[in-house]
Amino acid sequence: MMDYLQILGNEVYKILFLLVPILVSVAMIVWLDRRVWGLVQKRKGPNVVGPFGLLQTLADALKYIFKEIIIPASANKVVFILAPIVTMTLALVAWAVIPMSEELVLSDINVGVLYLFAVSSLGVYGIIMGGWASNSKYPFLGAIRSAAQMVSYEVSIGIIIINVLLCVGSLNLKDIVLAQQELWYVIPLFPMFVIFFISALAETNRPPFDLPEAEAELVAGYQTEYSGMMYAMFWLGEYANILLMCAMGSILFLGGWLPIIDIYPINIIPAPVWMILKILFLFFLFALIKAIVPRYRYDQLMRLGWKIFLPFSLVYLVLTASFLFYFDKLPKGNF
Amino acid sequence: MLAHSVFFYFFSVIAIFSSLMVITSRSTINSVFFLILDFISVGCLFIMVGAEFLGMIILIVYVGAVAVLFLFVVMMLNVAEQKQSWFIGKKSTHIPIGLIVSVLILLELLVVVGGWKYKDDLMSSSTLNLSNISNTHQLGLVMYTDYILYFQLAGVILLLSMIGAILLTFRQRKGVKKQSYLNQISRDPLSSIELRDIESNKGVKIDD
Numbered sequence: 001m002m003d004y005l006q007i008l009g010n011e012v013y014k015i016l017f018l019l020v021p022i023l024v025s026v027a028m029i030v031w032l033d034r035r036v037w038g039l040v041q042k043r044k045g046p047n048v049v050g051p052f053g054l055l056q057t058l059a060d061a062l063k064y065i066f067k068e069i070i071i072p073a074s075a076n077k078v079v080f081i082l083a084p085i086v087t088m089t090l091a092l093v094a095w096a097v098i099p100m101s102e103e104l105v106l107s108d109i110n111v112g113v114l115y116l117f118a119v120s121s122l123g124v125y126g127i128i129m130g131g132w133a134s135n136s137k138y139p140f141l142g143a144i145r146s147a148a149q150m151v152s153y154e155v156s157i158g159i160i161i162i163n164v165l166l167c168v169g170s171l172n173l174k175d176i177v178l179a180q181q182e183l184w185y186v187i188p189l190f191p192m193f194v195i196f197f198i199s200a201l202a203e204t205n206r207p208p209f210d211l212p213e214a215e216a217e218l219v220a221g222y223q224t225e226y227s228g229m230m231y232a233m234f235w236l237g238e239y240a241n242i243l244l245m246c247a248m249g250s251i252l253f254l255g256g257w258l259p260i261i262d263i264y265p266i267n268i269i270p271a272p273v274w275m276i277l278k279i280l281f282l283f284f285l286f287a288l289i290k291a292i293v294p295r296y297r298y299d300q301l302m303r304l305g306w307k308i309f310l311p312f313s314l315v316y317l318v319l320t321a322s323f324l325f326y327f328d329k330l331p332k333g334n335f
Numbered sequence: 336m337l338a339h340s341v342f343f344y345f346f347s348v349i350a351i352f353s354s355l356m357v358i359t360s361r362s363t364i365n366s367v368f369f370l371i372l373d374f375i376s377v378g379c380l381f382i383m384v385g386a387e388f389l390g391m392i393i394l395i396v397y398v399g400a401v402a403v404l405f406l407f408v409v410m411m412l413n414v415a416e417q418k419q420s421w422f423i424g425k426k427s428t429h430i431p432i433g434l435i436v437s438v439l440i441l442l443e444l445l446v447v448v449g450g451w452k453y454k455d456d457l458m459s460s461s462t463l464n465l466s467n468i469s470n471t472h473q474l475g476l477v478m479y480t481d482y483i484l485y486f487q488l489a490g491v492i493l494l495l496s497m498i499g500a501i502l503l504t505f506r507q508r509k510g511v512k513k514q515s516y517l518n519q520i521s522r523d524p525l526s527s528i529e530l531r532d533i534e535s536n537k538g539v540k541i542d543d
Contacts, residue, residue: 004338079368110469114391121399125371128403132364132410140410147403154399171388171471299514 015096018106022095026239027057032280033239033287040291060232067228072134075225079133084226084233087126091240094119098247099174101257101271112173113161116248117154120203123241124150127205127212130234131222142221145298146205146212152305153202159313160196163189163320164252169331177256179331184255192316193253195309197285200245202305204238206286208293209301242286243279250278343383350376363409371402388471 031046031054038045046056071077097112099105109115124147131143165171167188168179186193202209213221223234250256256278257271296304324330349372356369374397381390468476478486533539 076364079364109387111387111391111471114388114395118391118394118399121395124399124403128406128410132406144407144411147407151400151403303516 014106018095019092022092022240022243023236026236026243027061028054029243029283030057030060030235030239032283033290036284036287037291040288064229064232069228069230070225072136072225074135076133076135079129080225081230083126083130083133084230084237086129087123087237088233088240090119090122090126091237091244094244095240095247097173098244098251099177099256100275102174102178104272105174108172108174111171113165113171113176113252116173116244117158117161120157120241120244120248121150121154123203126234126237127222130226134222134225136225138218138220139222139224142212142214142218142224145218146222149205149209149211149301149305150203152302153199153309156195156305156309156313157199157203159310159317160192160199161252163192163313163317166317166320166324167331173251173256177251177258180255181258181262184253184258186253189253189316189320192313193249195313196249196253197282199305199309200249201286201289202301204242204245206242207290208296210295211298211301214295243283246279246282246286247275249282250275254278254282339383343380346376346379346383350380364406367402367405367409370405371398374398374402386470388474 034056035045035047035053046053049055049059071080094116096106097109097115099108127146127150128143131139131141131146134140164176164185167185168176170176170179201207205212211221212218213223218224223231226234257275259267259269259274261267353369353372353376357366357373360366360369374393378390378393378398381387381393531539
């Protein structure tokens with residue numbers, strides 16, 4: 001019995017060691033996002049609280065904590081409260097399999113990619129539940145838009161992942177990174193990287209695909225009725241999801257924790273730093289796109305997902321498979 | 336083994352409880368939520384016996400896609416109202432048809448499960464070496480060698496049902512304006528902007 005308690009304590013310690021940095025970095029990333037947004041528009045962005053405004057998100061969080069949580073009278077209370085919890089939990093739970101270096105990973109499972117894909121596809125529930133339980137028109141419309149959008153773009157993300165898996169021959173995230181030691185997959189699979197990036201924008205409801213919360217039409221989409229800490233949880237979950245998508249992109253295409261070139265002065269930088277740099281690079285692109293691209297129309301969004309990305313990634317999948325088969329480069333089973 | 340059995344009983348109790356709740360709960364939305372809970376706990380059970388690929392696929396396909404559509408349909412239709420009209424108005428044809436269909440499905444299940452036979456060499460198959468290779472790899476080895484025909488047939492059936500569903504819901508309505516992206520993008524100022532001198536108090540007739 002003591003053994004179990006010890007193992008349990010050990011695990012809890014490890015989980016905390018993972019979760020706390022993620023929550024802190026989510027706060028920092030919100031600051032970065034607003035800052036980049038401001039600089040693109042020739043504003044300063046948040047620069048008052050703390051050095052360079054770094055503590056702005058903390059101040060915001062404090063404000064949210066002390067605000068009153070209002071539950072609409074006609075809302076379905078259980079589902080209404082459950083929705084932000086589901087969003088937040090799913091966004092954090094996926095980080096369990098993300099390897100920051102060869103040793104630094106909470107659980108190194110065989111089907112890591114599938115796990116990531118499954119958890120990110122469950123993210124729809126928080127939004128649908130929130131939108132439906134609010135029992136009001138705008139949240140419901142926003143939730144339906146969001147669900148349709150996320151389900152559509154998941155399909156092409158799945159096919160892009162299959163592209164990478166064909167080259168690797170394993171579903172383990174560590175194997176995927178180690179297989180890129182000679183060549184990062186951005187180079188041979190560059191079109192897939194671009195499509196993955198755009199689909200990730202759509203999957204996380206970021207501009208230019210932020211139709212679920214298009215403020216001109218839907219007030220704030222599924223978040224309209226939420227206030228105080230519950231709204232903050234939606235918000236945090238959203239940003240944790242964005243970070244997760246960036247981490248996924250850097251693992252699948254940018255070689256995870258591997259340095260750019262494996263020569264002396266560069267490869268002494270520790271592996272997690274590389275991983276974080278790559279995540280930050282992708283996030284910087286996310287933030288830039290938010291600032292410079294106008295919003296899509298809904299039918300254009302659906303057309304892009306189903307009529308352009310899906311066929312294109314399917315064709316590229318066939319091409320990749322035939323290339324690997326013809327040149328006898330298919331991964332041999334040693335896993 | 337203690338932790339293992341604790342988790343097993345935990346997930347199986349949740350699975351059984353939630354599947355009972357699916358058929359007994361009064362509100363349809365709650366039914367769907369319990370169905371999702373059921374899928375998730377069954378997925379966890381799959382992972383516990385080492386079928387990690389199947390577990391994840393259940394999460395992705397059933398929870399991530401199928402149940403979302405269920406939820407969609409239930410939220411869009413006003414099911415509560417319809418239910419009342421089934422039970423109160425006595426002319427309902429839904430219940431007898433539903434009964435016939437479910438009895439048929441039960442009989443089919445009984446026939447199939449009753450006549451279930453494993454392939455003789457399933458456990459001793461040379462393609463399966465249970466200890467060395469991962470679950471996903473094993474599944475691939477069996478699926479694309481021994482069962483390739485069934486695999487492809489399942490794919491064809493799915494494709495057919497997809498085409499059928501599209502055909503059933505495809506309606507071409509008349510009088511709907513459609514956008515042609517090519518035309519929209521290829522417009523230029525020369526063909527779409529016209530400068531006119533307007534006489535005062537006359538106005539211009541715009542072609543419509």
